[in-house]
Amino acid sequence: MLAAVRGDFHADWLPAGVNALRLRDSGWIHHVSTVLPALADGARADVIFSPNGFPPRDRRAVIYFQDLYHFKLLSSTELSLRARVDNIVRAFWRSLAAPACMLAVPVSSDIEREVVRRVEIPVRLIPNGVDVGAERWSGNGDTVLVLGGGGERKGEVTAIHAWAAMRRKHGPTSVRLEIAGVSPPERRISLESLADASGVGRSVTVTGPIPRENYLERITGALVAVSCSTLEA
Numbered sequence: 001m002l003a004a005v006r007g008d009f010h011a012d013w014l015p016a017g018v019n020a021l022r023l024r025d026s027g028w029i030h031h032v033s034t035v036l037p038a039l040a041d042g043a044r045a046d047v048i049f050s051p052n053g054f055p056p057r058d059r060r061a062v063i064y065f066q067d068l069y070h071f072k073l074l075s076s077t078e079l080s081l082r083a084r085v086d087n088i089v090r091a092f093w094r095s096l097a098a099p100a101c102m103l104a105v106p107v108s109s110d111i112e113r114e115v116v117r118r119v120e121i122p123v124r125l126i127p128n129g130v131d132v133g134a135e136r137w138s139g140n141g142d143t144v145l146v147l148g149g150g151g152e153r154k155g156e157v158t159a160i161h162a163w164a165a166m167r168r169k170h171g172p173t174s175v176r177l178e179i180a181g182v183s184p185p186e187r188r189i190s191l192e193s194l195a196d197a198s199g200v201g202r203s204v205t206v207t208g209p210i211p212r213e214n215y216l217e218r219i220t221g222a223l224v225a226v227s228c229s230t231l232e233a
Helices: 028-043 082-101 107-119 156-170 184-199 212-220
Strands: 002-006 019-023 048-050 061-067 103-106 143-147 176-180 203-205 224-226
Touching: 019 028, 019 203, 028 048, 028 082, 048 082, 048 176, 048 224, 061 107, 103 107, 143 212, 156 176, 156 184, 156 203, 176 212
Parallel strands: 002 019, 048 061, 061 103, 143 176, 143 224, 176 203
Antiparallel strands: none
């Protein structure tokens, strides 16, 4: 298996048995429409696995839909005008490319319904499992880690309300809530203020972006990792 990655991508992020194929940076339309099919030809690939719902127009392409981000345009508070235009262009490309592809793979029934409505190719649901084979949760820390991000769709507010409700029902605990990866700084301040107003400020930590390798360590070391996102699986 080959993974087409950017030059600054760390090869040790790839699982065993997957080899990195380094690419020079290019615009996304050139990368998807020209570079990926040419690489597949050279490698005699049977499948072009295309994450993020973004495939080349190629019969070998399998389109992987891991969230609803690809279908539901975000509000003006979430994206800049340039980003919204880019999303619209990407959606147009997907509508053009998808009919030529082999298969669409959503990871949940909710996403499957959206995919079936929008692409006219075979769709096969493959659930996004938590425990797969020998991969088992090893976290035994004292932190509930919430996967935050750069937009309201990450649902960090929901996590704070749930944490406050749990504390009211079950009382104090040594376990803390950490909301990681939140940006920009104004959002971190807003979430900290909400935690204070909810009476749980002393047990909640809100942090900014974390390097990938450190983020993965935080996830695997947490007691529980939680995503409250309204769009991602």
